[in-house]
Amino acid sequence: MSDKRRPNAEARQACVERKTQETEIHVKLTLDGTGQHRIETGIGFLDHMLAHVAVHGLFDLQVQAHGDLHVDPHHTVEDVALSLGTAFDRALGDRVGIVRIGSAYVPMDESLAFVAVDLSGRPYAVSETTWAGPAVGGLPVTLIPHVFESFAVTARANLHARVLYGRDDHHKAEALFKALGRTLDIATSLDPRRSGTVPSTKGVL
Secondary structure (H helix, E strand, C coil): EECCCCCHHHHHHEEEEEEEEEEEEEEEECCCCCCCCCCCCHHHHHHHHHHHHHHCCCCEEEEEEEEEECCCCHHHHHHHHHHHHHHHHHHHCCCCCCEEEEEEEEECCCCEEEEECCCCCCCCEEEECCCCCCCCEEEEEEEHHHHHHHHHHHHEEEEEEEECCCCCHHHHHHHHHHHHHHHHHHCCCCCCCHHCCCCCCCHHH
């Protein structure tokens, strides 16, 4: 049995700022939240997908991004994902007492997606997705797996994402991000049986 919230626990929160010549990103994350969110990246479809992560993961999330969208969305999408992963890493701290591993299947009409994560401290990502078109909601579909890969690097997570089937690219993407939220909710939850121990035979993550 796990519980994302525990009485008198130190707040598991993080604020991240990332500024380059291409982007300026501000992220505020509370792991033990209720799904409240305010996300403004300049890319409407990315905002919509990250809102699903917050709502279905029960994370309070604020994201403000200004990027060189006159070039293309790549830098903004990448840096938002990197900043979000950093926020999770910082909010998790030493990762004591967490469940660590989670997975979820999520259907969206005719589409079905699966995401599994291990907050192992070792970044690795695998994405298996097939798209019907080159873009969805104005976002190039090649950037969707890149979100998962970039997030995994800075969150120090082993992340696998897969669309099992579907026809509509919006539905496929939405199922993926909902599954990411559900999976992270499970993995970041605190397990009272661990009594403050790290879930690893190594003793550290």
